Amino acid sequence: MRALGIEGAWVLEPKVFTDGRGSFHEWFRGAEFREATGFDLSLAQANCSVSRRGVVRGVHFSDVPPGQAKYVTCVRGAVLDVVIDLRVGSPAFGQWEAVRLDDDTRHAVFLAEGLGHAFMALTDDATVVYLCSTGYAPEREHGVDPLDPDLGIAWPEGIPPVLSPKDAEAPSLAEARRTGLLPSYEACRAYDEEQRGR
Numbered sequence: 001m002r003a004l005g006i007e008g009a010w011v012l013e014p015k016v017f018t019d020g021r022g023s024f025h026e027w028f029r030g031a032e033f034r035e036a037t038g039f040d041l042s043l044a045q046a047n048c049s050v051s052r053r054g055v056v057r058g059v060h061f062s063d064v065p066p067g068q069a070k071y072v073t074c075v076r077g078a079v080l081d082v083v084i085d086l087r088v089g090s091p092a093f094g095q096w097e098a099v100r101l102d103d104d105t106r107h108a109v110f111l112a113e114g115l116g117h118a119f120m121a122l123t124d125d126a127t128v129v130y131l132c133s134t135g136y137a138p139e140r141e142h143g144v145d146p147l148d149p150d151l152g153i154a155w156p157e158g159i160p161p162v163l164s165p166k167d168a169e170a171p172s173l174a175e176a177r178r179t180g181l182l183p184s185y186e187a188c189r190a191y192d193e194e195q196r197g198r
Contacts, residue, residue: 001036004097008112009083010037011099016106025106027073037110038196041071045132051121056161058118059144061086064183065191067113069133077123078102081109082153084116088177089185096153114188118146120155142181143170150174
């Protein structure tokens with residue numbers, strides 16, 4: 001696993017073994033994951049979403065504590081996966097990093113609690129699976145407008161974005177910050193230290 005430029009985010013770039021039958025790769029190994037990230041991923045929920053080309057899901061995040069860490073991969077087609085630092089007080093607040101996830105390279109992304117997550121389907125029937133550290137709790141789930149020009153995510157040109165009504169009505173980053181919706185960097189660090197026993 002390789003650390004991304006945003007603290008709390010990593011990308012897995014596995015070796016994929018191919019032959020005439022197809023391919024095989026390991027997309028999660030607990031010991032190696034812990035060694036690379038310092039996290040033990042406790043699995044509370046597993047999700048699968050299928051999206052047509054252009055669908056944007058996110059930017060989603062949860063209250064911290066407990067937050068929701070995610071381990072994400074694309075098992076069919078391709079997506080542009082984006083991690084956004086929404087932690088108020090973080091040195092990287094408002095910054096984002098994008099990783100292409102597809103059924104060829106088999107990369108996966110891990111993001112810790114407090115980070116925002118979004119993706120755009122680059123192909124029809126793009127199928128994303130993700131493991132979550134906590135279950136879905138509507139009262140703790142929030143969003144930020146993925147098309148907010150101040151956030152400035154560079155979505156691929158030539159693919160019109162398709163958003164759910166909920167994501168389309170999400171507040172801007174500035175509005176979410178002003179209303180106290182975003183997690184604090186200090187709360188995320190404290191929760192991380194408590195959970196990881198550091």
